[in-house]
Structures are given as C-alpha cells and as structure tokens.
Amino acid sequence: MSVQLGDLTCPVPHAETERVLLGHGSGGQLSAALLRDVIGPALAGGGTGSMAEDAAVLDLGTGGTLVFSTDAFVVNPREFPGGNIGDLAVNGTINDVAMMGGRPMALSLAYVIEEGLPVDELTRVTAAVGRAAAEAGVPVATGDTKVVGRGAADGIYVITSGVGLAGTARPAATRARPGDVLLLSGPLAAHGMAVMSVRENLGFESEIRSDTRALHRLVADVLAAAPDTHVLRDPTRGGLASALNEIAAVARVGVELDEQAIPVDDPVRGACELLGLDPMHVANEGICVAFVPADQADAALAAMRARPEGAAATVIGEAVSEHPGRVTVRTLVGSRRIVDMLVGEQLPRIC
Amino acid sequence: MRYLNEYRDPVLAKAIVRELHRTATRPWAIMEVCGGQTHTLVRQGIDEVLPAGMRMIHGPGCPVCVTPLEQIDRALAIAGQPGVIFTSFGDMLRVPGSHTDLLSLRARGADVRVVYSPLQAVQLAEANPDRQVVFFAIGFETTAPANAMSVLRAAQLGLTNYSVLVSHVLVPPAMRAILDAPDNEVQAFLAAGHVCSVMGVSEYVPIAARYRVPVVVTGFEPLDLLDGVLRAVRQLETGRAEVDNAYARAVATDGNPAARAAIERVFEVSDRAWRGIGVIERSGLRLRPEYAGYDAEPRFSVTDITAREHPDCIAGEILRGIRTPMDCPAYGDGCTPRTPLGAPMVSNEGTCAAYHAAGRRRPAPGTDAGPPPTGSPSDAAPPAGSPSDAAPPATSPAGVDPHLEGSRR
Numbered sequence: 001m002s003v004q005l006g007d008l009t010c011p012v013p014h015a016e017t018e019r020v021l022l023g024h025g026s027g028g029q030l031s032a033a034l035l036r037d038v039i040g041p042a043l044a045g046g047g048t049g050s051m052a053e054d055a056a057v058l059d060l061g062t063g064g065t066l067v068f069s070t071d072a073f074v075v076n077p078r079e080f081p082g083g084n085i086g087d088l089a090v091n092g093t094i095n096d097v098a099m100m101g102g103r104p105m106a107l108s109l110a111y112v113i114e115e116g117l118p119v120d121e122l123t124r125v126t127a128a129v130g131r132a133a134a135e136a137g138v139p140v141a142t143g144d145t146k147v148v149g150r151g152a153a154d155g156i157y158v159i160t161s162g163v164g165l166a167g168t169a170r171p172a173a174t175r176a177r178p179g180d181v182l183l184l185s186g187p188l189a190a191h192g193m194a195v196m197s198v199r200e201n202l203g204f205e206s207e208i209r210s211d212t213r214a215l216h217r218l219v220a221d222v223l224a225a226a227p228d229t230h231v232l233r234d235p236t237r238g239g240l241a242s243a244l245n246e247i248a249a250v251a252r253v254g255v256e257l258d259e260q261a262i263p264v265d266d267p268v269r270g271a272c273e274l275l276g277l278d279p280m281h282v283a284n285e286g287i288c289v290a291f292v293p294a295d296q297a298d299a300a301l302a303a304m305r306a307r308p309e310g311a312a313a314t315v316i317g318e319a320v321s322e323h324p325g326r327v328t329v330r331t332l333v334g335s336r337r338i339v340d341m342l343v344g345e346q347l348p349r350i351c
Numbered sequence: 352m353r354y355l356n357e358y359r360d361p362v363l364a365k366a367i368v369r370e371l372h373r374t375a376t377r378p379w380a381i382m383e384v385c386g387g388q389t390h391t392l393v394r395q396g397i398d399e400v401l402p403a404g405m406r407m408i409h410g411p412g413c414p415v416c417v418t419p420l421e422q423i424d425r426a427l428a429i430a431g432q433p434g435v436i437f438t439s440f441g442d443m444l445r446v447p448g449s450h451t452d453l454l455s456l457r458a459r460g461a462d463v464r465v466v467y468s469p470l471q472a473v474q475l476a477e478a479n480p481d482r483q484v485v486f487f488a489i490g491f492e493t494t495a496p497a498n499a500m501s502v503l504r505a506a507q508l509g510l511t512n513y514s515v516l517v518s519h520v521l522v523p524p525a526m527r528a529i530l531d532a533p534d535n536e537v538q539a540f541l542a543a544g545h546v547c548s549v550m551g552v553s554e555y556v557p558i559a560a561r562y563r564v565p566v567v568v569t570g571f572e573p574l575d576l577l578d579g580v581l582r583a584v585r586q587l588e589t590g591r592a593e594v595d596n597a598y599a600r601a602v603a604t605d606g607n608p609a610a611r612a613a614i615e616r617v618f619e620v621s622d623r624a625w626r627g628i629g630v631i632e633r634s635g636l637r638l639r640p641e642y643a644g645y646d647a648e649p650r651f652s653v654t655d656i657t658a659r660e661h662p663d664c665i666a667g668e669i670l671r672g673i674r675t676p677m678d679c680p681a682y683g684d685g686c687t688p689r690t691p692l693g694a695p696m697v698s699n700e701g702t703c704a705a706y707h708a709a710g711r712r713r714p715a716p717g718t719d720a721g722p723p724p725t726g727s728p729s730d731a732a733p734p735a736g737s738p739s740d741a742a743p744p745a746t747s748p749a750g751v752d753p754h755l756e757g758s759r760r
Contacts, residue, residue: 019458029689200467260361273355275467276442326710332361332573333368335396338710 028238028281028342032246053173054096054234057166065166067102069093073158078125080198082190082210085158086128088285091214092236093162094136098216099232099288101171101223102164106141107133110159115150125156136214138162164216169223171290175230176251178321181297183290185218185310186211187263188240192282193271206267211286218307219288225303226296234288241280242341243289244327248319255327257317257339281342291319358572367577368400375584378404380536382529382672383579384522385543386413386700387571393705395573401580408536408672409705411525411628412543414490415442415698416670419624420660422518423448425653426487429516430461432651436479438472439487440494441465442698447691449658469501469515476505476513485647488515492546495519495636496610499617502638502645514647517637520623522546523554524634529671530562537672539583541569541576544598549614551606555594563592570598617642626694627660627667666693669702676703676711683712 023030055069073089083091090107097104109129113122133140190211197208215234223229231251235243240262248255264272264279272279286309292300297315304310317329327339383389389409392398398407411417427448430437437453444453444463457463462482466472469486476484488498498515505513522543529535542555547568555566565586569579579597586593596602614636623635638646648654660666663681668674676682676695686692688704695701 019455021454021458023454200465269355328710331395332359332364333395333397333400333577334361334365335399337394337396340708340710 026237026342028242031238032341053100055100055102055162057100057102057170057172067097067100067164067166068161069096069100070159070161071096073160074154075195076154077195077198078121078155080195080210081207082194083212083285084125084128085156086125087132088210088212089158089160090129090132090136090138090140091212092234092285093160094138094214094216095234095285095288097162097164098214098219099171099234101166101169101219101232103167103220104136104138104162104164104216106139106163108161109140109143111143111145112153112157112159113145113147114153114155115147117155122156125158129158132214136216138214138216167223169227169229171223171229171232173231173233173247173250176247176253176291176319177230177293178253178319179294180230180253180291180319181294181315182244182255182257182317182319183292183297183301183304183313184240184263184287184316185215185290185304185313186287187265187268187312188284188287189264189268189272189279189282191236191285192239193268193277195283196275197271208265208267208271211284213286213309215286215288215309218304218310221303221307222290222292222300226290226292226300228296229290229292229300231291232288234286235284237283238342239279239281239283240289241278241327241339244339245325245341247291248327249325251319252324254320254323254325255317256320256336257327257329259329259331261314261316263312263314280339289316355572358570358574360574364573364577367574367581371577371581371584372402374581374588375402375405376588378406379538379584379587380406380408381539381541381580381583382408382410382537383541383569383576384410384412384526385541385546385571386410386416386698386702386705387545388412388541388543388569388576389702390700390705391571391573391576393709393711395576396709397573397576397580405584407580409669409675409702410540410672411529411625411670412491412522412546413670413695413698413700413702414494414520415446416666416694416701417520417525417625417628418443418446418489418518418694419626419658420449421624421656421658422489422516423452424450424656424658425648425651426516427451427453427456428653428656429485429647429651430456430463432483434482435651436462436464436475436482436484437487438464438466438469438475438484440467440489442700443487443489445688445691446694446697469498470504473501473504473508473510473513476510477508480512483512483514483650485651486513486515487518489518491520491522491543492549492614493543495614495618496549496607499613502617502642503613505645506642514645514650515638516647517618518623519618519636520625521620521634521636522550523558524631525625525628526555526558527562528628528631528634530558530564532671534673537564539565539587540567541579541583542566542594544568544570544575544601547596547598547602547606549607549610551604551611552594552596552602553605559592559594565592566594568594568596568598568602570601625670627670629667661692664693666695666703669695676706677713679703683707 024034055067058066071093073085075085078085094104194208194210233243244255304313328336329339453463472486559566565583567579567582582595582597618636619639620633621635621637622630622632624630665679686696691697696703
C-alpha cells in the first residue's frame with residue numbers, strides 16, 4: 001500500500017480520530033474514550049450495566065440476581081508460557097463474573113477460526129478450555145464455531161460469556177470508600193510480560209509464566225470472611241494503574257499506594273526494567289485487588305492467603321477522602337506522585 | 352534484585368537527602384543531561400525534596416525529543432511507501448511529525464514494526480528479500496554501537512534491502528552549546544551514565560576545566576541520582592570543577608573500546624540539527640562514505656523534506672532547560688501524551704511526559720493552585736508573570752483539575 005501524506009487532512013495536533021488505533025484496545029485512556037464517545041452513546045437507554053464494570057448484574061425479580069459477562073480474546077501469540085488463548089478465555093470470563101460477587105454457573109464458547117489453522121492447535125486450545133473449565137467446575141454449556149477466509153482473522157479468536165448467581169455480597173466499583181484497605185492477591189505483571197517475552201522473542205534467561213487462573217474460589221472465601229468487601233477487580237488490560245483509576249473515578253475516592261509493598265516477582269521486574277515498562281500498566285490474568293473496610297481487612301487477607309492462588313496476597317495501600325479520582329503512590333524519598341492510566345499502547349523505550 | 356534494590360533503599364535515600372540539606376548553602380542549579388535521569392527524578396519526586404531554592408534543570412538527553420521534525424517526516428514518508436517494512440524503537444512511533452505519526456500510519460496500513468535491537472531489523476531484511484527494511488537509527492552514543500553493528504552485519508550478509516535513517520547526536524557538543532548560551536543557568540552537570548559506559552569520561556575533562564563546571568557521571572536509579580546531586584553540590588560548595596565518576600559499576604574510564612570502534616568504523620562526526628535547539632556543529636554522526644549505500648535518505652528520495660514546528664510548542668526552551676513544562680500554556684491541555692504537540696511529551700524520557708506521568712498538572716487559569724508543596728524549588732520562585740504556574744501538589748483536590756477529570760470519563 002502507499003500512504004499519501006498530503007492526503008491526510010488531520011490538522012495539528014493530529015490525534016488520530018478517524019481510525020481505530022491499536023491503543024484503543026489497550027484498556028487505558030484511549031479505550032475509555034472509545035467507550036465514552038462511540039460505544040456508550042449508541043447503547044445509552046438500552047444498556048443495563050455500568051460501563052465501569054466488567055460484568056452486568058441483572059435482577060431477575062423473585063428468581064435472584066444474575067451476573068453476566070462477555071469477553072473476546074485475541075492474544076498474540078496464542079500459546080505462551082503458563083497457558084494459551086483457551087484457558088485464558090475461560091479463566092478471564094470466570095473472573096469477570098466472580099469480581100461482581102457472582103458464583104459462576106456456566107460459560108458459552110465461540111470460536112472465529114482463520115482458514116488454515118492447524119487442527120493440532122485447535123485441539124490444544126480446546127483441550128485447555130476443557131481443562132480450565134473442569135478445574136474451575138464451571139461447564140461450557142453452549143457455543144458456536146465460525147471459519148473465515150485466510151487473512152480475515154489471525155489464527156483463532158475466542159469469545160466467552162459467563163453467567164453466575166450473585167450471593168448477598170455485591171462488590172462494585174462505586175462502593176469504594178475512604179478508609180478501605182487495598183489488598184492485592186498476588187504479584188503483578190506476570191501475564192503481560194510472559195506474552196511479551198514470547199511475542200517479541202526477547203530470549204530472557206528465566207522463563208516468565210502467565211498468571212492465568214480462575215479466582216472464583218478465592219473470591220468466595222474472601223466474601224465469606226469479609227462480606228462487606230466493597231470492590232473486587234481483576235486488573236487485566238491496562239494493569240493495576242488503570243483498574244484503580246477507574247475505581248477512584250467512579251467512587252470519588254482517592255487511592256494511596258505504597259510502592260514498596262506492591263509485589264512484583266524478580267524476573268518480571270527485571271523484564272519491565274529492561275524494556276522501560278511500568279509493572280502497574282502491564283496486564284494480569286490471575287490476581288485481584290480488593291477494597292475492604294478496615295475492620296474486615298485482616299479476615300479478607302487471611303482468606304486470600306489460605307488459598308494457593310492468594311498465597312502472596314498483601315496490603316498495598318488504602319482509599320482516602322483526599323484527592324478523589326486520583327491514585328497516588330508514596331516514593332522512596334517520601335514524596336507522592338500520581339499514578340495515571342495508560343494512555344495508549346505501552347511502547348518500550350529506547351534506552 | 353541485585354543492582355536494583357540496593358539503589359532504591361528508602362532509608363539510604365532519606366539519609367542522602369538529609370546530607371544534601373546539610374551540605375547545600377546556596378540555590379545551585381544542576382542539569383541532569385539524560386532523559387532517563389529526568390524520569391527517575393520526577394517519578395521519585397527527588398526534585399521536590401531538594402534544599403530550598405536548589406533546582407534540577409532537565410537536559411536535552413532524550414533521543415526521541417531531539418530528533419528533528421523533518422527527520423520524523425522523512426521517516427513517515429519512507430514508511431508510507433509500498434513494499435517498505437519500517438522498523439523503529441518503540442517510543443518513536445507516537446512522535447508527531449508535521450501531519451501524522453507512525454502509529455496512525457500503521458493503522459492506515461503501513462508496515463511499521465517495533466524492534467528491540469537493530470539486529471532484529473537486519474534479520475527482517477534477511478527474511479524478506481523482496482521488501483525494503485528501514486531502521487530508524489536515532490539516539491546518542493548509547494544506541495550508536497548497536498546501530499553501527501546492524502550496518503556491519505547487513506554488509507557482511509550482502510543485503511541490498513536494508514538501510515538506516517540516521518539521526519544520531521552526541522552529548523558533549525550539546526553540553527558546550529548549553530554552556531555557551533548567554534542565558535545559561537547550569538552550574539553543574541550530571542553526565543549520562545550509559546553514554547559514558549560507551550565513550551568513557553575523558554571527553555568531559557576539558558568541559559569541566561574550560562567552563563569551571565563540575566561533571567558527575569551519574570546512573571539512573573534513585574540513589575544514583577541522589578548521590579550524583581550530592582557529589583555535584585559538594586564540588587560547588589568547595590569551588591571545585593572536576594569530572595567525578597559516580598557510576599563506576601558501569602563506566603570504565605575509557606568506556607567500551609569495542610563499541611567505540613564499531614561507531615568509528617561506520618559513522619563519522621557531522622553537523623546535526625537538534626529538535627528545538629537547531630544545528631550544532633559537529634554534534635552528530637552520519638554514515639561514512641563507504642557505507643553510504645545503507646543511507647535511507649537518498650534511497651527513498653526524502654532528503655528534500657523540510658518541516659516547521661507547532662507554534663505553541665516550547666520544546667526548544669524545555670530541551671535547553673530554560674523553561675519547564677509548567678511554563679507552557681499548552682501543557683496538559685492542548686498537549687498531552689495522547690495529543691502531543693512536541694516530542695518531550697511523547698517519550699517516557701521526555702521532560703513533559705515525565706511531568707505528566709507523575710501527575711504534575713497546571714491548574715486551570717483563575718483557579719486556586721492549592722498550597723505549594725514544601726521545598727519545591729519551581730514553586731518557591733515561580734517565573735515572573737506566571738503566578739499560577741505552580742505545580743499542584745498531589746494532595747490538591749481533583750476538582751481544580753478539569754483536564755484530569757475529562758480524561759477519566
């Protein structure tokens with residue numbers, strides 16, 4: 001193709017507004033803008049869920065309350081240390097349902113397959129789907145398969161939806177309150193760096209494995225131990241920074257983090273350092289952050305730590321009434337800086 | 352983690368800050384040359400805990416920021432041509448040219464790829480013999496050896512479909528240009544540690560002697576920066592102007608001879624334009640005549656492209672350390688990392704982006720800036736005529752900040 005620079009009419013500043021950029025899918029500010037400016041307005045009136053949540057909570061009247069979520073998985077590479085696109089989809093959707101207090105009941109599974117995908121790979125992906133669903137005890141109840149021509153998709157896309165029944169606990173981003181203690185169930189940034197190390201063929205000496213795993217059992221234990229838990233969120237795309245900024249914005253609270261307390265495994269930290277990436281902006285697929293009232297925080301932390309997937313759980317900060325909508329972190333010389341959402345794609349820096 | 356955790360020890364950091372407060376008796380102005388150092392300073396808020404009146408002037412050492420606009424337009428013109436695979440380090444992709452940027456060009460169909468090493472670009476050329484692979488060879492002495500190696504490797508492989516768009520600059524000439532400027536306020540330098548790890552420290556001896564400025568070769572971790580500042584202040588307080596290697600764990604006195612040899616084999620010193628500063632004599636590198644066949648500019652006929660900067664952008668003054676982002680009316684408003692007017696807002700290492708990433712915001716005109724944070728030199732002495740330019744402290748209410756509010760909805 002040829003791009004004629006003279007044909008581009010964008011005036012300076014030329015923020016691209018006519019085309020979707022890759023950064024629009026990164027879970028940061030560009031994603032938020034797309035929801036706000038394009039998708040949200042068209043669905044206004046028809047939608048029942050909050051755009052700030054990863055799942056909708058639907059009141060069935062006498063029949064209880066349903067939690068409903070859907071997600072499309074387009075990860076490249078499709079297979080990475082610690083998982084593949086199949087178990088990633090299952091775990092991701094289970095987690096989205098769980099974070100709203102839902103007990104996941106069933107999943108749907110749809111494939112969009114590019115002509116030419118090796119059947120072996122489809123078998124591996126589907127085996128991972130089956131394994132993850134069985135381990136989680138959440139069956140795939142319905143599904144669909146489509147095949148498109150070569151070049152119309154990249155290998156395989158996996159779309160999963162999940163439904164669950166909500167209990168009495170109703171964690172939601174809007175419920176964060178000053179005084180809440182912030183718990184993180186495990187170390188940051190493993191999934192994003194595992195995928196990047198394979199995609200970019202970085203050849204790190206130590207293998208970084210994705211943290212993809214289902215968190216519904218951990219969530220159930222946390223909600224049993226701390227039923228007043230205000231917010232649960234799995235910080236996927238956009239990382240912890242984007243998740244906390246979204247929560248701070250909708251709940252009108254400030255968030256103060258202790259940088260030294262935020263766990264990052266050494267190989268992951270090293271990879272982030274090397275590439276100039278902030279672990280707080282890197283995707284996770286197997287940890288959650290919880291906003292818990294102070295009087296139940298110890299119980300919630302103990303419940304997390306009692307499960308293998310939460311063994312490294314720790315307190316990372318608190319919600320405050322100051323600077324509502326902002327997330328700050330205390331630096332090692334004692335000053336504070338604001339932790340912002342990721343802007344677009346995270347781009348490795350030069351040196 | 353070894354070599355990282357030791358240099359991020361909060362107890363030691365606070366001890367050095369206390370020592371700095373005991374040592375400094377005057378409002379010294381120290382320039383950290385490298386954008387990576389700026390990033391650490393701002394990220395850790397080190398510039399906010401300096402003794403009253405003392406300030407850090409952020410230097411021109413961001414490779415993305417000083418790459419001239421017309422060079423970016425040339426990159427865009429090449430990347431838009433059919434059959435080209437345009438490769439670049441990641442953070443060049445968002446830098447705005449006159450009309451667009453590489454990311455937007457990619458969204459419109461151009462084949463633009465991020466590489467982590469220029470040798471990856473050579474591998475791409477080897478694997479795609481029917482395509483032209485171009486690497487955007489920018490940066491300081493730090494990236495020059497690897498970029499030179501890519502040309503040597505392409506020559507060794509006999510590749511005819513690999514070329515480099517060169518925009519290499521050198522640190523010492525820029526330091527001299529800053530010191531020669533009549534409005535210079537820099538009294539000491541923290542030299543860029545990784546540049547010195549390639550080039551050694553000898554280039555700075557004549558600069559320290561001629562201009563009577565201390566030059567402390569400094570690393571990039573928080574304790575490196577604090578130690579560098581303390582060493583510079585000790586020299587200033589005692590009237591010394593020496594080259595001091597505070598980054599000996601990475602910098603040998605004569606640098607890395609093998610890396611220097613690679614640079615010298617492929618490149619020669621030339622005049623170079625710096626974005627926002629202008630042409631500085633003998634301040635850059637170009638391909639030697641024997642490697643001119645790997646020059647992308649004649650190959651793609653983009654030599655004639657010229658460009659003009661956005662009139663609101665004060666990048667030049669920011670790169671020379673004369674003004675800070677807080678002095679810029681566009682900062683945080685017309686100019687954000689999403690909609691950058693100039694390069695310092697683009698790269699992680701750019702001064703404007705470092706300020707923005709650390710949440711430093713200009714209050715809207717006519718609103719209360721909030722109480723100034725203690726010990727912040729830029730707030731203690733705001734530039735004349737800009738009383739509302741103080742950086743709002745992290746504790747100021749979000750209500751005063753419409754830009755931040757808008758970005759979260």
